[in-house]
Amino acid sequence: MTELNPVFLDKLRAAKKISFFTGAGMSAESGIPTFRGEDGIWKKFRPEELANFKAFVRSPEMVWEWYQHRRRVITECAPNPGHLAIKDLESKFSITVITQNIDNLHNRAGSSSVIELHGNILKNYCLTCKKRYDHPAELHIEGTPRCTCGGLIRPDVVWFGENLPEGLFEHAEEEVISSDILFSVGTSSVVYPAASLPHTALKKDVYVVEVNPVETEFTEYANLFFKGKAGVILPLIIRAIS
Ligand code: BV8
Numbered sequence: 001m002t003e004l005n006p007v008f009l010d011k012l013r014a015a016k017k018i019s020f021f022t023g024a025g026m027s028a029e030s031g032i033p034t035f036r037g038e039d040g041i042w043k044k045f046r047p048e049e050l051a052n053f054k055a056f057v058r059s060p061e062m063v064w065e066w067y068q069h070r071r072r073v074i075t076e077c078a079p080n081p082g083h084l085a086i087k088d089l090e091s092k093f094s095i096t097v098i099t100q101n102i103d104n105l106h107n108r109a110g111s112s113s114v115i116e117l118h119g120n121i122l123k124n125y126c127l128t129c130k131k132r133y134d135h136p137a138e139l140h141i142e143g144t145p146r147c148t149c150g151g152l153i154r155p156d157v158v159w160f161g162e163n164l165p166e167g168l169f170e171h172a173e174e175e176v177i178s179s180d181i182l183f184s185v186g187t188s189s190v191v192y193p194a195a196s197l198p199h200t201a202l203k204k205d206v207y208v209v210e211v212n213p214v215e216t217e218f219t220e221y222a223n224l225f226f227k228g229k230a231g232v233i234l235p236l237i238i239r240a241i242s
């Protein structure tokens with residue numbers, strides 16, 4: 001049993017507002033492969049080849065095939081005890097989730113305040129007229145989905161080299177610096193500007209806790225590091241304060 005640090009427990013009991021900054025590791029126990037782990041999807045694919053606009057314009061079929069594959073995986077998965085623990089904490093604290101994940105699992109777990117920094121794999125829009133196609137049933141995918149205007153439809157996710165949606169990152173920063181505690185869960189902390197959020201929190205004296213089975217680029221800066229899986233550590237924290 002991971003003995004919970006008494007300083008941390010005091011901070012937790014005194015906290016009003018807690019933010020969670022999550023990455024692909026948050027969904028690993030739901031069965032969704034991470035990007036950079038052993039079975040990471042970047043092992044088979046390279047982000048430059050797939051998760052960027054040029055790749056999409058060059059070969060929309062290939063990029064759509066990749067996203068359809070990931071959609072199928074995601075729809076077969078369910079929120080894990082880590083997602084559910086974050087949702088349960090809403091009964092005691094004001095909770096904001098800031099996720100890098102596009103898998104919609106925090107929403108499916110019932111979290112009421114979720115900021116999706118990099119978009120949502122179930123959402124799409126037309127490159128030409130910006131018409132939205134947010135219900136997969138609307139997408140007729142033989143090869144590459146086309147809009148009624150004839151334009152190419154793309155997934156509503158943030159690709160490398162693309163800016164985050166207007167104002168979203170600033171909103172996430174505000175949530176983080178106004179929190180008593182920030183949990184950074186399941187992220188290798190290498191993709192910016194998202195990965196700057198825990199550092200911004202530290203600068204504003206927010207107590208930052210990292211949850212990850214391995215140390216990351218951020219671990220040396222964290223106020224507290226739980227070496228473990230999200231689906232184990234987060235429910236354990238719930239039990240400690242119930
Ligand atoms: C931007 C959505 C301004 C799509 C993703 C040169 C040119 C252009 C840009 C850059 C450049 N150099 C740097 C940049 C910026 C670039 C960047 O940071 N690159 C990195 C790679 C160096 N960032 C961008 O381009 C961003 N935009 O900067 O705009 C701009 C504009 C123009 C020009 C310049 C700048 C946009 C980045 C968004 C990319 N989109 N995803 C899709 O998913 O298809 S990124 C994707 O990877 C995720 O969204 C996530 O954000 C990111 C990182 O992955 P993680 O979530 O951390 O996952 P990872 O696998 O890495 O780690 C998993 C962790 O979980 C591990 O630590 C593991 O130990 C742990 N774990 C495993 N199991 C568990 C667990 N933890 C807990 N429990 C478990 N059970």
Ligand code: ZN
Nearest residue numbers: 126129147149
């Ligand atoms: Zn259109």
